[in-house]
Amino acid sequence: xxxxxxxxxLPSADDAVKAEAAAALxxxxxxxxxxxxxxxxxxxxxxGSGRALGGLWGRTELGLLFLDMxxxxxxxxxxxxxxxxxxxxxxxxxxxxxxxxxxxxxxFQAPGFYIRHGYNExxxxxxxxxxxxxxxxxxxxx
Numbered sequence: 001x002x003x004x005x006x007x008x009x010l011p012s013a014d015d016a017v018k019a020e021a022a023a024a025l026x027x028x029x030x031x032x033x034x035x036x037x038x039x040x041x042x043x044x045x046x047x048g049s050g051r052a053l054g055g056l057w058g059r060t061e062l063g064l065l066f067l068d069m070x071x072x073x074x075x076x077x078x079x080x081x082x083x084x085x086x087x088x089x090x091x092x093x094x095x096x097x098x099x100x101x102x103x104x105x106x107x108f109q110a111p112g113f114y115i116r117h118g119y120n121e122x123x124x125x126x127x128x129x130x131x132x133x134x135x136x137x138x139x140x141x142x
Contacts, residue, residue, distance in 0.1 A: 035062055039096065043088040045072065045081055056085040065093035065141065067103035070110075082110075086117055090141060099142040107133045114139075 030036045037060065044055035054071040067089070072082045090101060103119065105111055108129075111121070119137035126133045 033062065037061060037096075041065065041089055041092055041096075043085045043092075045076070045085060054081075054085075056082075056089050058089065060093050060096045060098050063097060063099050065090065065098045065101040067101065070103075082113060083117065090139075094141050099140065101139045101141055102137070104134055104136050107131075107135055111135050111137070 026038060039060050040057070041060050042055055042057040045053045047053055053073055053076065056067065056070045058065060058067040058069070060066070070082070070085070072085070093101065101119070103114060105114065106127075107124075114137045115121075117139070119139045121135055122138050123136035124133045
């Protein structure tokens, strides 16, 4: 094994270093697949004055929609805003050629919401809070 001298591994959460590594990994993925299609996607819920109250954000890549963050304020939940945000993003992803969607959520968040909207659980990992877990869902879009 060939080792380069003076290399060190240190704990770090440096966003700039992470962004540089992410760009290098994406270049590698494009070289391996020949597909360069990663794009951000989202939909935002605004009040009458134009203030953003919440929304749904993610990305599309390699024919998949990845949902990263979804927030609707508590006082607006149960009034179909979440369903409308999800439908807006899913339709935009379909127009981009996405055939599937993936999301991870916590058991104390809204797994029932995803189930009601056609998502199926494909994995669950308990975490440090007793009785709670990260849940992974997928849905066919096309």
